[in-house]
Amino acid sequence: MKGLGELERTIMDILWAQNSPLTAREVGRLIEDRDLAPTTVMTVLDRLSRKGFLDRTRDGRAWRYQPAASRDAYVAELMLEALDMTGDRDAALTRFARAVSGSEAEILRKALTELEEQ
Amino acid sequence: MKGLGELERTIMDILWAQNSPLTAREVGRLIEDRDLAPTTVMTVLDRLSRKGFLDRTRDGRAWRYQPAASRDAYVAELMLEALDMTGDRDAALTRFARAVSGSEAEILRKALTELEEQ
DNA sequence: TCACCTCTCTACAGCTCGTAGTACTACTAC
């Protein structure tokens, strides 16, 4: 998996926040601060779908884009990828566990407990 | 934090595997498959220390390089950074917990238990 | 028919990374 650029991530964030597929125009309208040319948005959407981050379906002449995976899945995959980098996964995991905040440790613990019960 | 290129990571791996600081020449000797010019290695070491991944100290006229942080710390930081990307950390953590293998879940559980006990 | 929307293709500049040459300085062995 590759990382994303800033604009790419802005656009992914918009699409992740939505629960229905959007057209390039709609995405463009939701990017506020920047005044981007419509083709810019289209180009980035196109690149994102080429990279597999977005799926797109026809809607008349336009494409409608939606995330290929949830943000959580993406984040979890990034985390696993980072973990794959190390020779010593245990040490990295231990360190990670120590670094998350208390409430997050709680979440992890819960998820792990549920795992165990299955 | 930024990602690392391929050669950069190869070099970091070499230095992480070492327990004493190395000179550019020594690092170069440890990169086998590729036949790199000495200056190439020096350039990359220089860039890595600029980026904060390496510390360097003088040894005569040469520099000796060593990782600024352990690989585990680096990996854990990457994981936290990924986690920061999401709006819903809990969901991402839960998904992550479900994705790690059984033995790793065990490690995590243990680390979290130790945390709790402190 | 004209204005507009949307698409695809192409382009370009800035940055990062792999790769290395050049020019200079200091040590080492004859």
Next chain:
DNA sequence: GTAGTAGTACTACGAGCTGTAGAGAGGTGA
């Protein structure tokens, strides 16, 4: 003391990625 070696700093260049957008073509509604 001179030639080779090792090391540094500086500079460079091409490839690939990303942000940005224009040009051109083909529909579509007024």
